[in-house]
Amino acid sequence: MSAPERIPPRSVSTAELLTRGELTVRGQIREASNAVLYCAVSHEGAEATCVYKPVRGERPLWDFPDGTLAQREVAAYEVSEATGWGLVPLTVLRDGPFGEGMCQLWIEGEAGSDLLALVDTEEPAPGWKAIGLAEVGEGETALLVHADDERLRRLAVLDAVINNADRKGGHLLPTSGGRLYGIDHGVTFNTENKLRTLLWGWAGEPLTAEAVDVLKGLQEALGASGALTERLTGLITAAELDATRARVDDLLTSGKHPEPSGEWPAIPWPPV
DSSP states (O other): OOOOOOOOOTTSOHHHHHHHSEEEEEEEOTTSSSOOEEEEEEETTEEEEEEEEEGGGOOOBTTBOTTOHHHHHHHHHHHHHHHTSOOSOOEEEEOOTTSSEEEEEOOOOOTTOOSEEEESSSSOOTTEEEEEEEEEETTEEEEEEEEOOHHHHHHHHHHHHHTOSOBOGGGEEEOTTSOEEEOOOSSOOOSSOOOOBSOOTTTTSBOOHHHHHHHHHHHHHTSTTOHHHHHHBTTBOHHHHHHHHHHHHHHHHHOBOOOOOSSSOSSOSSOO
16 A cells, blocks of 8 residues: 655654544555554644554464553564664554554555575575575475575564564565665564564574674663663563563673574464
8 A cells, every 4th residue: 555645844753743643544454464554644734654553453362462462563663763773663552543552654665675585596695595495386395585684684683682473574664765674563572482583594693793782782771770671661561571681681692693492483474
C-alpha cells in the first residue's frame, strides 16, 4: 500500500503527529497473523501514513503473555534508538479506533533490493553469507544466503539484544535512500533464549568495534538509573529487563555474534 505523504510542518514533530494525531483506518494488511491496520494520521495540518496494531487484535501465544506484543514493539524501537543506528521506524503506544495499540510510521520499502537469495552452490559468493540449506522441491535443496551488508550486521546485533524470535526476510525494509529498517518486533524480550533469525551469517564471528562501542553504551543506559531503563520500564517486565541486561553483558564478554543454541529452531518459518 502507498499514499501521498506530506512532511509535517516544523511546528509538529513526527513523534507528536504519531502520538496525538487522529487515526483513520484505510485498510488491513491481511498477510499478518495479528491485526495490522494501515492508517492515515493527521494533527494540526500535518499528515503521514502509519501502521496501527491494536492489542485486542493480537493472537494469543503460548510463550508470550497475552496483550503484550504492542509494548514489545515499542520497547524494540527504544533499544534501536539507544544504539544510535535507527533501525526501527518511529513506534509509539497510544489509543486508537480499536483501543490501545502500537502505532508505527509507515516505511515504503524499495523493491528489488538484493538482501536474501537462494543459490545452487555449496559456498556463498563473495559479498554473501551462508544461512543454511533450504528445501526448494522434492529432494532438492539450495543454499540460503544473505548479503554481507553492514546494515544487516547491525540488525543482527540488535536482534541478539532484544532476543528477536522472528526475524524473517519480509521484516527487512530497505529504502531508496539507502536506509534499512526492521519491523514486526512483537515476539521479543523473552527471558528464555528464543533468537530465531535469517541473519546467522556472522554467527561466531567477532563483533565489530562499532558494535562493541554500541553495546557498551547500552550497558550504561540499562543501568539502574539509566535512560533506557526508564523508557523500558512499563513496556517489559523487570525479569525481561534483567534478561536484556544479561544478553548485552554476554555479548560483550564473548565479543562475538551469538550462535544457534540448538534448543530452539534457529530459522523462522516461513523464512520470508
